[in-house]
Amino acid sequence: MSKDLLVIGAGPxxxxxxxxxxxxxxxxxxxxxxxxxxxxxxxxGCIPSKTFLNVAGFLHQTQQAAAWGVELExxxxxxxxxxxxxxxxxxxxxxGLGQLVKQRGIEYICGRAVFKDGRHAVIxxxxxxxxxxxxxxxxxxxxSVPSVxxxxxxxxxxxxxxxxxxxxxxPQRLLVIGGGYIGLELGQVYAALGAQVTVVEMTSGIxxxxxxxxxxxxxxxxxxxxxxxxxxxxxxxxxxxKKGMRVVFKGEHTGEELFxxxxxxxxxxxxxxGLGLENTKIKLTENGFIETDAxxxxxxxxxxxxxxxxGQPMLAHKATYEARVxxxxxxxxxxxxxxxxxxxVVFTDPEIAWCGLTQAEAEEQGRxxxxxxxxWAASGRALxxxxxxxxxxxxxxxxxxxxxxxxIAGHGAGELLxxxxxxxxxxxxxxxxxxxxxxxPTLSETIMExxxxxxxxxxxxxxxR
Numbered sequence: 001m002s003k004d005l006l007v008i009g010a011g012p013x014x015x016x017x018x019x020x021x022x023x024x025x026x027x028x029x030x031x032x033x034x035x036x037x038x039x040x041x042x043x044x045g046c047i048p049s050k051t052f053l054n055v056a057g058f059l060h061q062t063q064q065a066a067a068w069g070v071e072l073e074x075x076x077x078x079x080x081x082x083x084x085x086x087x088x089x090x091x092x093x094x095x096g097l098g099q100l101v102k103q104r105g106i107e108y109i110c111g112r113a114v115f116k117d118g119r120h121a122v123i124x125x126x127x128x129x130x131x132x133x134x135x136x137x138x139x140x141x142x143x144s145v146p147s148v149x150x151x152x153x154x155x156x157x158x159x160x161x162x163x164x165x166x167x168x169x170x171p172q173r174l175l176v177i178g179g180g181y182i183g184l185e186l187g188q189v190y191a192a193l194g195a196q197v198t199v200v201e202m203t204s205g206i207x208x209x210x211x212x213x214x215x216x217x218x219x220x221x222x223x224x225x226x227x228x229x230x231x232x233x234x235x236x237x238x239x240x241x242k243k244g245m246r247v248v249f250k251g252e253h254t255g256e257e258l259f260x261x262x263x264x265x266x267x268x269x270x271x272x273x274g275l276g277l278e279n280t281k282i283k284l285t286e287n288g289f290i291e292t293d294a295x296x297x298x299x300x301x302x303x304x305x306x307x308x309x310x311g312q313p314m315l316a317h318k319a320t321y322e323a324r325v326x327x328x329x330x331x332x333x334x335x336x337x338x339x340x341x342x343x344x345v346v347f348t349d350p351e352i353a354w355c356g357l358t359q360a361e362a363e364e365q366g367r368x369x370x371x372x373x374x375x376w377a378a379s380g381r382a383l384x385x386x387x388x389x390x391x392x393x394x395x396x397x398x399x400x401x402x403x404x405x406x407x408i409a410g411h412g413a414g415e416l417l418x419x420x421x422x423x424x425x426x427x428x429x430x431x432x433x434x435x436x437x438x439x440x441p442t443l444s445e446t447i448m449e450x451x452x453x454x455x456x457x458x459x460x461x462x463x464x465r
Contacts, residue, residue: 011039013307013319014141036098056192115276144308171260183265345414356405372453430454
């Protein structure tokens with residue numbers, strides 16, 4: 001069997017690659033262990049977590065309602081129905097992708113592919129004889145898996161992000177190891193559902209690498225929602241006992257505590273095992289990612305790698321973008337992966353979103369930038385929503401006024417970020433944003449006002465001269 005393109009992995013990198021290639025007239029085989037496309041993002045990541053975060057946000061609103069003059073009874077939570085609703089969302093989306101596979105005439109194989117060499121792969125399907133596929137080009141989009149902390153006890157009390165999204169029960173006391181976006185998002189879900197959540201993070205603050213001004217806004221909310229946020233602290237020992245998991249801490253916070261469950265959320269690692277890469281010329285980086293060039297081509301001329309397996313940032317939308325690049329290269333188009341701004345969003349409440357150059361990166365590079373901010377306490381729309389804690393922050397070249405980066409903390413920050421991403425990609429300057437009419441009252445006005453601050457003329461905020 002010979003194909004124009006073999007795609008290994010049907011997540012947000014793999015299935016867009018297969019779809020784009022099929023739309024371009026290529027004969028495509030798409031291989032994935034799941035019965036339908038979707039990958040970790042759809043089955044065990046982005047979509048399930050955002051489904052639960054939506055519920056957590058609603059529960060938070062019911063707590064806020066009293067301040068608005070609305071008296072509500074304590075909401076009841078039916079875990080089985082909540083889990084079933086999440087499953088229905090996942091099922092609807094994955095089945096929809098399955099239909100698109102058929103409509104595009106793509107051969108979809110529920111199985112695993114292993115490279116035999118740089119032009120051939122063996123596909124294994126449970127209960128069937130293995131078959132060999134010859135391909136003109138192949139794209140590896142095998143994704144990632146949760147990282148494992150060595151030396152932890154073998155106990156059902158210890159779960160990873162996949163186990164947390166199964167929502168088997170709501171522990172009374174939950175420890176989250178890792179103060180990154182996965183741990184904080186899931187921590188907020190469990191806190192909203194009634195768990196006493198403690199987060200332990202080895203570094204000096206939550207969301208390492210994120211702008212500290214933005215992270216502080218989230219930290220204020222977490223200090224109220226969580227039992228504790230322990231920074232500069234590590235887990236020294238864990239022991240499974242009849243009363244719970246006994247955890248000993250070391251660092252800025254010392255002592256021991258009991259927890260009913262422990263969520264390990266210390267990041268993800270690329271999934272390269274079992275692909276038969278040793279049968280090819282493909283090389284791995286020191287961090288275990290597949291090494292690629294700007295076109296996402298590996299050391300094997302006919303094989304490309306995209307998404308989590310190909311390096312940071314490990315984001316679904318970055319994988320989708322890379323998918324189009326790789327397919328266009330397969331079609332001999334002059335294309336490279338060269339975005340000016342990759343949007344990043346932490347879907348906590350409040351959300352944290354950023355793109356382009358950050359203030360910390362500018363300082364590290366010794367680059368002169370002009371930073372403007374607009375506090376949401378001066379936004380009429382933010383106040384009507386009861387969400388005045390946010391801030392919009394923009395970075396400009398001080399000479400040309402060109403937009404270089406953006407960071408937003410607040411309700412719906414992820415949705416607002418798109419304007420800044422487009423502005424960076426199109427080379428917009430401060431006046432382009434400041435002189436674009438934004439609907440009133442909206443949170444998007446905060447971008448306009450922050451841009452107007454470049455020349456010192458925001459309408460609703462007066463900076464000291």
